[in-house]
Amino acid sequence: MSEVSAFVLAGGQSARMGTDKAFLEFEGKPLISLALALAKTVSSDVRILGNPEKFHAYGMVVEDEFPNHGPLGGIHAALRCSTADLNLILAVDMPFVETRFLKYLLDQANRHSAIVTVPRAGGGWQPLCSVYRRPFADLAQTALEQGHNKIDPLFDRTEICVIEEHDLEREGFSAEMFRNLNTPEDVRHAARYAGGSQRTASN
Numbered sequence: 001m002s003e004v005s006a007f008v009l010a011g012g013q014s015a016r017m018g019t020d021k022a023f024l025e026f027e028g029k030p031l032i033s034l035a036l037a038l039a040k041t042v043s044s045d046v047r048i049l050g051n052p053e054k055f056h057a058y059g060m061v062v063e064d065e066f067p068n069h070g071p072l073g074g075i076h077a078a079l080r081c082s083t084a085d086l087n088l089i090l091a092v093d094m095p096f097v098e099t100r101f102l103k104y105l106l107d108q109a110n111r112h113s114a115i116v117t118v119p120r121a122g123g124g125w126q127p128l129c130s131v132y133r134r135p136f137a138d139l140a141q142t143a144l145e146q147g148h149n150k151i152d153p154l155f156d157r158t159e160i161c162v163i164e165e166h167d168l169e170r171e172g173f174s175a176e177m178f179r180n181l182n183t184p185e186d187v188r189h190a191a192r193y194a195g196g197s198q199r200t201a202s203n
Contacts, residue, residue: 004106005084006039007062008032009074009091009128010050020054021181022092026190031181032058035092041099042106043088047081049074066144071128072151076144079137086110091128095190096177104171105131105163114161121165122175127151129178 010022010032022032032048036059039046052061062081064073075089086109088102109117109131118130139154165175181190 003084004043004086004088005045005047005078005082006043006088006090007047007049007074007078007082008035008039009071009089010048010055011071011092022050022055024093024181026095026181031092031095034095035090038097038099038102039088039090042102045084047078049078069144070149072140072149072154073144075127075132075151076137076140079132079134079140082134085133087132087134089128089130089132091180093180094129094178095181096179097129098173098177101168101173101177104173105129108161108163112161113159115158116155117161117163118155119163119165119168119178121163121168122178125152125155126178127155 011020022035023030025031026034032055036046036048046059048055048059048061049064050061052063055061062074062077064077065080066073066076071089071091078087078089086106088106090097090102105117105119115133115136116127116130119126136154136158139158143149143154168175179190180186
């Protein structure tokens, strides 16, 4: 396995939540703690992408070089500071992603020379649960300098390894794991879903 670094995209305050998503409690713990624990199961080099003043108590924080440009700014910052071949980007608000899937994702990235290994499931691309190689930073920087913040269009401009939904199903994964928490209703629904599923960060 190539060297791996992992980065948790902590994000900022959600207008719909009224607070930072990262501090929202799910299953008794802040989402930031759950995401960091998950990331640490696949890498010893885990950092937070976000505001150092908010998140320094949770671990090493990497600040955006292009602030207020959304997740692409965070991915750019991660790849600029990384020395690893493979870089896992994980959004803080995906509490159903499992260690087993991350290991599968990294294995696929390691098997291919693609710049990005990205799932396409659950209704679209999942760029915030993907693996990036450092050259993607150049594409990101060009886009950011031009005022473009969207990630998906950049996939047409580089080599990607796509993990399709049928690939996931074949390996025993459900696209439901990409469910993220955007509203209070999402949190309530996720809590009900969690009651009927098993989420693990250890195998």
